[in-house]
Amino acid sequence: MRYLYLEKKHLTAFVEHLGKSHKVVVPVKKENLFVFEEFTDAGKMSIDYIPTILPFKKYFSPQHEKLGGFKLGEARMTDLSIEIEPMVIFGAHTCDIDGLECLDHAFHKEPADPYYKKRKKSIVVIGYECMFPCDERTTCVTMDTHVPKAGYDAMITNAGDKYIIHINSGAADDLINGDPIFNNADSGKAKGELHKLRAEKLKKFTVRLKADFKELPEMFKVSYDSHVWEDVGKRCVSCGNCTAVCPTCYCFDVSDDVELDMKAGARTRVWDSCQFDEFAAVAGGENFREERSGRQRHRYYRKFEYPIRKYNKFFCTGCGRCTRTCMAGISLVETINDLAKEWKHD
Amino acid sequence: MISRPVNVTVDGLYSPMEGVIVNTKMMTEKEKFFEIKLEGGKELGHMPGQFVQFSIFGVGEAPISISSSPTKKDKGTFEVCVRNVGVFTSALHKLDVGDKVGVRGPFGKPYPIDEIKGNDLIMVAGGLGIVPLRSLIKFVMDKRRDFGAVTVLLGCKAPKERLFTDEVEEWGNMTDINYACTVDRADPDWKGNVGVITTLIPGVDIDVKRTYAVVVGPPIMYKFVVAELLKKGLQTKQIVLSLERRMKCGLGKCGHCQINDKYVCQDGPTFTYDEIRGLEEAL
Numbered sequence: 001m002r003y004l005y006l007e008k009k010h011l012t013a014f015v016e017h018l019g020k021s022h023k024v025v026v027p028v029k030k031e032n033l034f035v036f037e038e039f040t041d042a043g044k045m046s047i048d049y050i051p052t053i054l055p056f057k058k059y060f061s062p063q064h065e066k067l068g069g070f071k072l073g074e075a076r077m078t079d080l081s082i083e084i085e086p087m088v089i090f091g092a093h094t095c096d097i098d099g100l101e102c103l104d105h106a107f108h109k110e111p112a113d114p115y116y117k118k119r120k121k122s123i124v125v126i127g128y129e130c131m132f133p134c135d136e137r138t139t140c141v142t143m144d145t146h147v148p149k150a151g152y153d154a155m156i157t158n159a160g161d162k163y164i165i166h167i168n169s170g171a172a173d174d175l176i177n178g179d180p181i182f183n184n185a186d187s188g189k190a191k192g193e194l195h196k197l198r199a200e201k202l203k204k205f206t207v208r209l210k211a212d213f214k215e216l217p218e219m220f221k222v223s224y225d226s227h228v229w230e231d232v233g234k235r236c237v238s239c240g241n242c243t244a245v246c247p248t249c250y251c252f253d254v255s256d257d258v259e260l261d262m263k264a265g266a267r268t269r270v271w272d273s274c275q276f277d278e279f280a281a282v283a284g285g286e287n288f289r290e291e292r293s294g295r296q297r298h299r300y301y302r303k304f305e306y307p308i309r310k311y312n313k314f315f316c317t318g319c320g321r322c323t324r325t326c327m328a329g330i331s332l333v334e335t336i337n338d339l340a341k342e343w344k345h346d
Numbered sequence: 347m348i349s350r351p352v353n354v355t356v357d358g359l360y361s362p363m364e365g366v367i368v369n370t371k372m373m374t375e376k377e378k379f380f381e382i383k384l385e386g387g388k389e390l391g392h393m394p395g396q397f398v399q400f401s402i403f404g405v406g407e408a409p410i411s412i413s414s415s416p417t418k419k420d421k422g423t424f425e426v427c428v429r430n431v432g433v434f435t436s437a438l439h440k441l442d443v444g445d446k447v448g449v450r451g452p453f454g455k456p457y458p459i460d461e462i463k464g465n466d467l468i469m470v471a472g473g474l475g476i477v478p479l480r481s482l483i484k485f486v487m488d489k490r491r492d493f494g495a496v497t498v499l500l501g502c503k504a505p506k507e508r509l510f511t512d513e514v515e516e517w518g519n520m521t522d523i524n525y526a527c528t529v530d531r532a533d534p535d536w537k538g539n540v541g542v543i544t545t546l547i548p549g550v551d552i553d554v555k556r557t558y559a560v561v562v563g564p565p566i567m568y569k570f571v572v573a574e575l576l577k578k579g580l581q582t583k584q585i586v587l588s589l590e591r592r593m594k595c596g597l598g599k600c601g602h603c604q605i606n607d608k609y610v611c612q613d614g615p616t617f618t619y620d621e622i623r624g625l626e627e628a629l
Contacts, residue, residue, distance in 0.1 A: 067360040070403035075364035075448040085351040111597050114357035224626075251601030254594045258404045265404060267360070269594075274601060280627070282592045283408075283431045286565060288605070288627045298604075298627075306607035 001173065003190035006156075006163040010181040012042040015090055017179050022088045022124065025059065027052055036089065047091050050134035051319045055096050055247035056089050060103060060119050067115070067267045072258065077267070082115060084122045088175070091128040095138075095317040097152050098145040099247025100125065105311040106250055124171050127155040131197070133205045134320060137333060142209040143318035147198055157194055164190050209333065210340035216314070219343045220305035224297070228338045233293025235328040240273030242299065242322035242330075248315040249273075249302075274298055300335065359597065362401045362448025363388070368423060370442055373509050377474070378439050379413075379427045384449060387422035393456035394481035395588060395616045399596050400426075400438065401448030408434040409593045409611075412452065413477045415484035427477045427509060453596040454615050457482050457586055462558045466494040468550060470571055472501045472543050472563025476509050478588055478615075479562040483517070490522060497524040497550055501543030501563075505529050505536045524550070543567060547574040554579035560586045565629045572619055582620035589615050589628065 006014060018024045024039040027049040034049040036056050068077030092100075107116035127148055133140075140146040148155045153172035157164045164185065167173050176182055211219045243249040253272040258265035272279065275296070280289040289295045303316035316332070323331045369381035384390060390398070392412050401407040414425035430439045441447060459482075467486065471479040486493050498517055502508055508529075518525045526546045528539035539546065543563070559575050561568060568587055575585055591603035591610040603610035605627045608617075622628040 068358075072404045073446065074403060075362055075401065075446040077358065077361040080358055080361055081353040081355050083351045084354050106599065109598065111359060113597075113599060114359050118354055118356055250599070252594065253600070253602075254407060256404050256406050267403070267407075269600075272594075272601070274604075279602060280591070280604075282590050283429075283435065284564075286590075288591070294627070301606070302604075309607055 001167050003185040003187050004165040004167065004182040005185045006165055006182055008162060011047065011163065013181050015039055015045065018088045018090065018175060022086050024088045024090050026090045039090070047128055051093065051095070051321050054245060055099055055321070056092065057099065057103060057247055059087060059089065059123060060100065061116055061250055063271045065115060065269050067254070067269055069264065069266050071264050072262065082118065084118055086122050088124045088126060090126045092125050092152065093130055094127060094148050095140050095145045095319040096247050097125060097127055098317040099319070101151045102248035102313065102315045103250055105313060124153045124175065126172065127152040129155060129157040131158050131201050133207060136207055137320035137323040137331065138207055139209050139318035139320065139333060141205045141207065142212060143314060143316055144213050145317050146205055157197065159193055159197060164194060210337045211343070216304050217308045219339060220301065223339045223343060226339055226342055228335060228342065229293040229297040232296045232330055232335055233291060235330055236275070236292040236296050237328050238275050238277060238292055238295065239327060240275045241325045241327065243273040243275055244271060245321040245325045247317055247319060362450045365447045365449040367441055367443050367445050367447060373427060374507055377427055377429050377509055379425065381423050381425050382447065382449065383423045389421045390424045390452060392416055392424070392452035393459065394485045395456035395478065396452040396454045397615060398449050398451035398453065399593070401450065402434065402437050403448065405437040406434055409596065411478035413480045415481050415488060417485050417488035429474055451596060453611055455613065457560055457616050463492045464494065466553055466557040468497040468499065468552070468557060468559040470499045470543065470559060470561040472567040473503065475562035476500060479560065480510060482560060494556060495524070499543060499546045500527040503530045505533050544570045544574045547571070547578065552578050552580070558584050558586065562588045568629050582623055583618050585619040587617055587619060589617060
């Protein structure tokens with residue numbers, strides 16, 4: 001829509017301005033990692049960060065989400081209300097914004113999820129473009145998520161002496177409207193500056209997968225029976241960390257919690273993981289993904305192959321969280337590169 | 347002005363309709379039959395092959411096959427038959443006439459009735475498979491002239507495990523369907539066939555150009571029955587199966603019923619063998 005300039009010293013003032021009307025969540029340092037937390041004071045915000053422990057999917061599809069209230073012995077839900085808080089996510093990385101687009105596909109597909117729809121409408125996403133790669137586990141360039149394309153309300157890019165802000169929605173426009181800290185920028189000039197910055201930035205992003213964006217679906221088509229899955233399965237401990245931290249994993253279980261008076265309760269959905277032993281089990285004992293190798297393969301196929309057919313989009317954003325969190329040392333980079341080696345040799 | 351959290355009401359996609367149990371019957375030691383009336387006598391509006399999510403608050407929700415046909419005379423009720431195998435089904439077994447049960451659905455893709463119409467049909471049920479298949483068997487009997495030659499083949503482990511025995515006896519006496527039944531292990535009173543269900547197939551006269559087979563049973567049965575049907579000359583597109591998974595939502599979201607890129611709750615539970623052939627996670 002339009003471009004603005006912001007002096008670097010005004011970044012905190014920008015967040016404080018947003019805080020006047022909204023709850024604002026920002027990246028905050030927690031020990032040696034980062035989390036999204038409500039903004040309290042500027043000293044705690046870490047705008048230059050590597051992906052947070054949990055992606056901000058926790059605000060769109062909370063780990064525990066009430067589906068409705070009930071009374072025991074009745075059949076209809078008694079309460080279908082949820083609490084929504086108008087919120088700004090400040091400092092979202094482009095990989096996580098891509099992850100949000102994946103969730104949009106999955107939850108908005110008919111029949112659209114009523115809970116996600118309401119939450120999504122109440123959240124404004126203000127991105128912060130990475131100018132340096134996070135680490136050697138980040139594959140955002142291969143996944144083509146290293147530059148902002150869509151899915152955000154506003155995007156902040158560090159241009160050295162100042163920030164360039166791309167206003168991409170009416171909601172963002174309304175939020176900053178009238179604040180004197182912003183200066184209007186000429187669109188053509190700002191775009192030119194961004195173009196140059198991104199060409200420079202790409203030189204620093206050196207990690208690439210050994211199969212590129214176009215090759216990945218082709219490779220996965222023929223890798224279903226690869227021995228790589230056996231290797232990965234042998235190491236996997238089925239803890240489910242990889243799916244919990246994945247910005248595009250959204251599978252859930254449903255459980256009923258009864259209050260102590262044994263009269264009423266709530267039905268809640270809870271993040272689940274296809275890595276758990278019981279995930280694909282049915283009544284009577286049959287389990288359709290009994291082996292860890294098959295469950296890991298399923299996870300990778302749900303990122304690189306099945307969603308291509310369903311949504312024409314990868315469900316891997318290259319954020320690197322699954323690799324960083326895996327206690328068995330399973331690396332997405334290694335797994336894909338092993339598959340690629342096998343594929344290119346055949 | 348700071349925005350405060352607000353309470354908003356969501357669409358009731360996960361909120362069950364109210365069902366009341368109007369009739370029950372223990373069919374065997376483990377299987378119980380339920381007839382359910384929806385609030386206001388509302389029609390369920392299903393087709394054979396579909397399922398519902400049954401709900402008991404405090405216990406949870408589970409997918410249940412619909413066993414009655416939409417052609418049933420009393421449109422205000424539908425029927426299911428449930429084996430007591432887990433936490434949910436054991437809670438359901440404790441319910442009786444007058445108790446309420448939550449119902450969401452119907453969900454899923456029905457058997458391809460429009461394609462089958464005008465052709466011959468072989469229906470094969472093993473064990474509990476008769477429960478979802480009964481919906482189609484009854485539908486076909488009520489619309490008998492829409493179908494060519496109809497064959498019903500039933501199998502179960504032992505005579506005492508047979509379900510819907512009164513009805514099955516009637517099917518056996520009908521002259522416009524071919525019917526055969528077998529048990530894996532006989533008891534002293536059993537006078538019928540003994541042997542696994544595949545032993546019934548070679549005896550069926552099949553016109554491969556115009557025959558569909560609908561097969562419902564446990565995964566192990568599919569492998570053998572499908573092989574036998576292919577041996578008879580049926581094409582993979584003419585064989586229809588119904589798969590069981592533990593759906594948590596019925597809406598293509600929760601991920602539990604996924605087989606490769608297919609969601610059983612939406613792309614199934616009925617599939618042609620052609621659709622799932624080669625999918626390791628299917629059978």
